[in-house]
Amino acid sequence: MTNKMIFNVDSKIKERAMKQARRDGVPFSTILKLATKAYAEGKLRLSISDVPSFNEATRKEVKQALDDIKNGKNLSPSFSSAKEMDVYLDSLLT
DSSP states (O other): OOOOOOOOOOHHHHHHHHHHHHHHTOOHHHHHHHHHHHHHTTOOOOOOOOSOOOOHHHHHHHHHHHHHHHHTOSOOOOOSSHHHHHHHHHHHHO
């Protein structure tokens, strides 16, 4: 026995998904059936997160910066005024 499912999807997303299914040579309904079956069987997991994920190069760069902060490396001193900061920055140019 089969049931009909009706739900709303943004038309642009639907068109993109249907085009992708056509490129893969599969009816879009088959994609939906397979995704539903996989989800029901626990083979499809969804994760919603507002934490950005970095690519590998950025991840390494951020990790290095955090390690430097933790170890007090590659940090400028703190300043009590903008003039003090300007003097420090000017000293780096000479």
